[in-house]
Amino acid sequence: MAPRGQRxxxxxxxxxxxxxxxxCEAGHRLGDEFVIGQTTPPxxxxxxxxxxxxxxxxxxxxxxxxxxxxxxxxxxxxxxxxNPVVFELRREQVPEQ
Numbered sequence: 001m002a003p004r005g006q007r008x009x010x011x012x013x014x015x016x017x018x019x020x021x022x023x024c025e026a027g028h029r030l031g032d033e034f035v036i037g038q039t040t041p042p043x044x045x046x047x048x049x050x051x052x053x054x055x056x057x058x059x060x061x062x063x064x065x066x067x068x069x070x071x072x073x074x075x076x077x078x079x080x081x082x083n084p085v086v087f088e089l090r091r092e093q094v095p096e097q
Contacts, residue, residue: 012091036089048085051078
C-alpha cells in the first residue's frame with residue numbers, strides 16, 4: 001500500500017442511473033452512464049452533477065462512505081424530490097499504461 005497522499009493507481013468515477021421515478025426534465029433514464037470529472041458531463045443535468053460531485057471527489061481520492069456496503073460505490077439522488085433520479089457512483093480502476 002502506498003503512503004498516504006501518494007497514489008500509485010488511477011481511477012475513474014462513473015455515475016449510472018439506477019432508479020428514476022416520475023418525469024425527469026433532463027430526460028435521464030435507467031442505465032444512463034456518465035464519467036464524472038471536474039465539469040458537468042455532456043447530457044447530464046447540472047443539478048444532478050452538483051448533487052453527485054462531492055461524493056465523486058471522495059471516491060476519486062480513495063475515500064469511502066461508512067454507510068455504503070461497497071467502499072468503491074455510493075448512491076446519490078438528484079435534488080428533485082417529486083421526480084427523483086438515483087445515481088450509483090462507482091470507482092473503476094484505469095489500467096496503467
